[in-house]
Amino acid sequence: MAKSSQVQKRQDARKAKIMDIVWRTPRASRTLIQKTTHMSMESTLTLVNELLEEGLLLRAGKSDGNSVGRKSMILRINPDGCYGMGIRFNARCITGVVINLEHKPVLTERMLVPGDTDTAEILEMLKACVHRLLDGLKERSGRLEGIGIASPGVMDLSNEMVKRYVHVPDWHDVPLREWMQKEFPWPVSLEHDVKCTARALRMQPKYRHAKNMLLVQMDRGVYMCMILNGHIYHGSTNISGEIGHVCAVEGGWPCACGQAGCLETVASDSAFLEQIRQGMARGGFQKLRALAGKERDITIADLVRSSELGDDEASALLSVAGTALAKVLASAITLLNPDHLIVSGILATTPAFQSAFLRTVEGRTLREGLEAVMISFETYDDLINAAGAAELTLSRRFSVREVL
Numbered sequence: 001m002a003k004s005s006q007v008q009k010r011q012d013a014r015k016a017k018i019m020d021i022v023w024r025t026p027r028a029s030r031t032l033i034q035k036t037t038h039m040s041m042e043s044t045l046t047l048v049n050e051l052l053e054e055g056l057l058l059r060a061g062k063s064d065g066n067s068v069g070r071k072s073m074i075l076r077i078n079p080d081g082c083y084g085m086g087i088r089f090n091a092r093c094i095t096g097v098v099i100n101l102e103h104k105p106v107l108t109e110r111m112l113v114p115g116d117t118d119t120a121e122i123l124e125m126l127k128a129c130v131h132r133l134l135d136g137l138k139e140r141s142g143r144l145e146g147i148g149i150a151s152p153g154v155m156d157l158s159n160e161m162v163k164r165y166v167h168v169p170d171w172h173d174v175p176l177r178e179w180m181q182k183e184f185p186w187p188v189s190l191e192h193d194v195k196c197t198a199r200a201l202r203m204q205p206k207y208r209h210a211k212n213m214l215l216v217q218m219d220r221g222v223y224m225c226m227i228l229n230g231h232i233y234h235g236s237t238n239i240s241g242e243i244g245h246v247c248a249v250e251g252g253w254p255c256a257c258g259q260a261g262c263l264e265t266v267a268s269d270s271a272f273l274e275q276i277r278q279g280m281a282r283g284g285f286q287k288l289r290a291l292a293g294k295e296r297d298i299t300i301a302d303l304v305r306s307s308e309l310g311d312d313e314a315s316a317l318l319s320v321a322g323t324a325l326a327k328v329l330a331s332a333i334t335l336l337n338p339d340h341l342i343v344s345g346i347l348a349t350t351p352a353f354q355s356a357f358l359r360t361v362e363g364r365t366l367r368e369g370l371e372a373v374m375i376s377f378e379t380y381d382d383l384i385n386a387a388g389a390a391e392l393t394l395s396r397r398f399s400v401r402e403v404l
């Protein structure tokens with residue numbers, strides 16, 4: 001690498017560090033930045049001035065003065081200094097968002113994906129979603145850092161391609177990043193959607209200081225993102241987190257992956273719906289059928305509602321799922337010693353699931369490991385995946401925020 005390029009890289013990293021300090025610290029001053037970074041005061045002043053000129057920092061008044069009455073300039077992030085765009089998709093919906101430098105959404109877009117949509121049609125919808133957001137940004141698109149895509153499915157080693165997405169049958173080895181890059185002049189990035197959720201969560205005050213975090217998302221499948229020592233753990237071929245295909249039930253049902261008894265066979269939307277279908281064929285789930293009505297298919301929301309209304313059969317399904325997930329995650333807690341464990345999904349909010357999950361985790365985890373971890377059950381909408389994809393684009397420039 002040429003020397004000038006190395007110098008530039010170091011300056012960019014220092015600027016990113018300064019931006020991070022200002023973002024995390026209310027009423028940050030140049031003296032505080034100098035003390036935190038251990039840079040010389042001359043370098044600190046030069047870089048802060050450059051960030052002010054670039055419009056990424058703003059002057060926010062003066063401090064009250066120190067012991068000798070000298071006042072310092074207070075700095076803050078310019079929210080409109082630049083923007084990141086994120087697009088999230090699945091076989092049902094496409095969600096787009098533009099976030100500012102304070103990680104707040106400034107534009108959102110949603111498009112429903114019709115049934116039986118093929119790969120080419122989804123790609124066209126993704127492009128259309130980006131164009132709509134660009135139209136909303138108008139001249140501010142000059143300050144757009146890039147376009148991030150949060151994708152479901154199995155990624156390839158380089159993260160350039162989505163190899164498989166089972167809910168779109170003709171989806172095979174799709175070079176999604178390259179296809180989108182041909183359409184737009186901004187850098188395009190691609191990442192698994194649950195990893196994008198983890199990125200977005202790390203920007204929230206509640207999880208800003210989380211260092212070792214496990215995020216499990218349960219919906220059509222079950223997937224886990226691991227943040228270890230502040231970094232997303234990708235694994236050697238980028239498929240870490242496929243917790244849905246860890247064996248949870250010995251001799252259990254066959255799984256689409258070719259194994260049997262995978263977690264997804266008892267703790268995913270498709271598994272629940274299949275078990276309900278089979279149960280109804282035997283005359284079971286009468287309360288659930290009555291709740292949903294005869295004229296439409298049962299949904300996962302129906303299952304959750306029925307359980308909450310005291311339906312023992314519905315609660316038993318959720319309890320089995322909670323137990324199965326807990327068996328797998330108890331090992332993860334003991335092995336990885338996380339500080340946060342988040343189980344997300346509509347199912348995870350039900351008392352039946354939670355009580356089975358917690359009871360099983362408590363019975364199978366080393367006490368010290370359990371004491372160290374904060375367990376929470378959440379539901380997130382798809383906006384958070386899209387926001388995480390947008391964070392991915394900002395992290396290209398402000399890489400210290402790429403503590404992930």
Ligand SMILES: [Zn+2]
Binds near residue numbers: 244264
């Ligand atoms: Zn499997």
